[in-house]
Amino acid sequence: MNSEEAKARINSLVKSLNHHNYLYYQQAQPTISDYEFDQLLAELQLLETQWPEFVQPDSPTIRVGGEVTRSFQTVVHDFPFMSLANSYSREDLEEFDQRIRKSINQSFSYVCELKFDGVAIGLKYENGFLVKAVTRGDGVQGDDVTANIKTIRSIPLKLQGEDYPEKFEIRGEIFMPLKSFESINKARRAELEDLGYDEEQIAEKLFKNPRNAAAGSIKMQESSEVAKRKLDCYMYALLSENHQSESHYDNLKQASDWGFQVSNYSKQCSNLEEVYAFIDKWDVERDNLPFEIDGIVVKVNEYNVQKVLGSTAKSPRWAIAYKFKARQAKTTLDKITYQVGRTGSITPVANLRPVFLAGTTVKRASLHNADFIAEMDIRESDLVYVEKGGEIIPKVVAVDASTRGLFSQPHQYITHCPECGAELIRKEGEANHYCPNDAHCPPQITGRIAHFVSRKAMDINSLGEKTIELFVQDGLVNNVADLYDLQYDQIIQLEGFKEQSTRNILEGIEASKQIPFERVLFAIGIRYVGETVAKKLALHFRNLDAIGAADINSLLEAEEIGEIIAKSVQDFFKSNDNLVLLNRLKSAGLQLHLDENAYKPKSNILEGKSFVVSGVFSLFSRDELKKKIEENGGKVLSGVSASTSYLVAGEKMGPEKKKKAEKLNVDVISEQDFIDMIS
Ligand code: IVH
Numbered sequence: 001m002n003s004e005e006a007k008a009r010i011n012s013l014v015k016s017l018n019h020h021n022y023l024y025y026q027q028a029q030p031t032i033s034d035y036e037f038d039q040l041l042a043e044l045q046l047l048e049t050q051w052p053e054f055v056q057p058d059s060p061t062i063r064v065g066g067e068v069t070r071s072f073q074t075v076v077h078d079f080p081f082m083s084l085a086n087s088y089s090r091e092d093l094e095e096f097d098q099r100i101r102k103s104i105n106q107s108f109s110y111v112c113e114l115k116f117d118g119v120a121i122g123l124k125y126e127n128g129f130l131v132k133a134v135t136r137g138d139g140v141q142g143d144d145v146t147a148n149i150k151t152i153r154s155i156p157l158k159l160q161g162e163d164y165p166e167k168f169e170i171r172g173e174i175f176m177p178l179k180s181f182e183s184i185n186k187a188r189r190a191e192l193e194d195l196g197y198d199e200e201q202i203a204e205k206l207f208k209n210p211r212n213a214a215a216g217s218i219k220m221q222e223s224s225e226v227a228k229r230k231l232d233c234y235m236y237a238l239l240s241e242n243h244q245s246e247s248h249y250d251n252l253k254q255a256s257d258w259g260f261q262v263s264n265y266s267k268q269c270s271n272l273e274e275v276y277a278f279i280d281k282w283d284v285e286r287d288n289l290p291f292e293i294d295g296i297v298v299k300v301n302e303y304n305v306q307k308v309l310g311s312t313a314k315s316p317r318w319a320i321a322y323k324f325k326a327r328q329a330k331t332t333l334d335k336i337t338y339q340v341g342r343t344g345s346i347t348p349v350a351n352l353r354p355v356f357l358a359g360t361t362v363k364r365a366s367l368h369n370a371d372f373i374a375e376m377d378i379r380e381s382d383l384v385y386v387e388k389g390g391e392i393i394p395k396v397v398a399v400d401a402s403t404r405g406l407f408s409q410p411h412q413y414i415t416h417c418p419e420c421g422a423e424l425i426r427k428e429g430e431a432n433h434y435c436p437n438d439a440h441c442p443p444q445i446t447g448r449i450a451h452f453v454s455r456k457a458m459d460i461n462s463l464g465e466k467t468i469e470l471f472v473q474d475g476l477v478n479n480v481a482d483l484y485d486l487q488y489d490q491i492i493q494l495e496g497f498k499e500q501s502t503r504n505i506l507e508g509i510e511a512s513k514q515i516p517f518e519r520v521l522f523a524i525g526i527r528y529v530g531e532t533v534a535k536k537l538a539l540h541f542r543n544l545d546a547i548g549a550a551d552i553n554s555l556l557e558a559e560e561i562g563e564i565i566a567k568s569v570q571d572f573f574k575s576n577d578n579l580v581l582l583n584r585l586k587s588a589g590l591q592l593h594l595d596e597n598a599y600k601p602k603s604n605i606l607e608g609k610s611f612v613v614s615g616v617f618s619l620f621s622r623d624e625l626k627k628k629i630e631e632n633g634g635k636v637l638s639g640v641s642a643s644t645s646y647l648v649a650g651e652k653m654g655p656e657k658k659k660k661a662e663k664l665n666v667d668v669i670s671e672q673d674f675i676d677m678i679s
Helices: 004-026 034-050 060-064 092-104 178-194 199-205 210-217 221-228 250-256 272-288 303-309 369-378 442-453 463-474 479-483 488-492 499-514 518-521 531-541 542-547 552-557 563-574 576-588 623-632 655-663 671-678
Strands: 074-076 109-116 120-128 129-135 141-143 167-175 232-239 267-269 293-300 321-323 325-338 346-357 360-366 381-390 397-402 612-613 634-639 646-649 668-669
Touching: 004 034, 034 060, 060 221, 092 272, 092 293, 092 321, 109 232, 109 250, 109 321, 120 210, 120 232, 178 199, 178 210, 210 346, 232 250, 232 321, 232 623, 250 321, 250 360, 267 272, 272 293, 293 303, 293 563, 325 397, 346 369, 346 381, 369 397, 442 463, 442 479, 442 518, 479 576, 488 499, 488 655, 499 563, 518 531, 518 542, 531 542, 531 623, 542 563, 542 576, 563 576, 612 623, 623 634, 623 671, 646 655, 646 671, 655 668, 668 671
Parallel strands: 612 634, 612 646, 646 668
Antiparallel strands: 074 141, 109 267, 109 293, 120 129, 120 167, 167 232, 293 321, 325 346, 325 381, 346 360, 381 397
């Protein structure tokens, strides 16, 4: 393909993919499959890397993200970002209506809209192209989050048609659809459970509701991460010096023709009765929406009336929000049961008499820990109130003690493990009880093995959870090292196993011996050592023995390793059982040191030069920089000496190092100087 052909193909792919995006998001009428779309996108991505000079400003590949922002620029809004006055009853709305009628003596109408529960955004367009996306901030100025916002597929990068103003701003709400929210939290929960976090810690780390999730997502540093969050957006206000139409409703309709996603659920209402009907309808129907709303917004439709009414310092007088009440249900708590997690952590669960609440039947709710039950004095057979306030998992918010029987007693928290009978312990400072019998408690054994074989760890996908349970039950395996001793004859004699499935299992186990060290380190399941921490430890210490031998201070020197993780690593290596296990894994042939081949110099640009890296950097992490030095033939030193060639200085670098470098005449260079050096 020559450059002319590449340019033409890139242009045609951009046009066609943007059109398909429009059909999919704005019209909800796709004409090609997701697979076909992805194929075209992949072709475009490849061409753009080969011919970067032809990348279009509205290329759909921008949605994949890739820009890294360390801090967001502050942007002063052209129009203040107002908020809405709230109302909670028909009386409040009547008052709002009366106030308007007192100052206006012409006829007017209302527009009722859903009040999307997310974060407000202002999008600026110039000549049909998205140029800036700014958060609400304090109403006067906000953050420039353009790179992140461009990953949201329902926001047009380039407008359709031609009749849009040359320059204008449109505002709307970014939100996280319930499906994305649930799957992100589910994945996050599984990861945290794997790492040994207890229910309390998990609850703290999960997104509380879709609104928090959306707000957190648009402030992320890496737009490629934002792209994974699957955010969406509805536009609800067009701001420009001269409006296209005379009413808000018509203007938004036009905006939808330009390619913006505008809610279909909005309705023009000519009086309060119609407004009430809209509210009543959505108070029920909101349970069936694929996203959260927290109320209804009532707006005067005609711009000339809006203008006369004006605004207070904070909010317009021509609009008001009607807020829905949190959904509650009352039901009987039949029984309190207990779950044992992979690390032995105990979670009490309320088994409820099924009750319908906000679109789903609720049967269970988490009771967190013993303190929560004691503080609320929750007892079996009690009538309890459960609430879903933005959160997906319902919570018990109150107990109705008035109907308790005479003989009702406070709930006695279990003292022994419901799975293995061991006496439970509670560590100081932790809210959860634990089963300490990690060597023999069945869910703990299977949990550890399931983590070990999981995709991001040893990736032995021929071993499913059911098979592991069976192996444990039959006494074939008790720990992860036993997997490497499994024999063909032992497996084939089990019910349901044929020659092929047995071979698959053994081959999967054999292949896992090639899994790189950083993943083995993640797989062995040291508490709090997740995928990223395992990578940092592997990069810093290079082999398992060095990690095991490291004292607390040396562990803390590794990037992103804090005291809790350092202590957990030390505890792991203090256990004799663990040391025996690691020795067996070593004999089995697992990779317990970094693949030095992967770190062999790719170039010799830095040969003979030595570097000290200090401080915080904006483009790379410290360990990444060190890796780059070694990849290019340089040497990394830990302290500045006369033999140091360069000190790569980041922000917050220790002043002592700098002083020493200056004294010894060592060149102090910036991150950018270093990048220039190697590129
Ligand atoms: S209009 C000047 N319409 O609710 C009027 N706001 O305090 C500006 N919101 O965070 C707001 N859905 O982002 C309007 N259909 C809707 C809305 C909406 C959600 C948010 C808005 C702001 C809050 C109002």
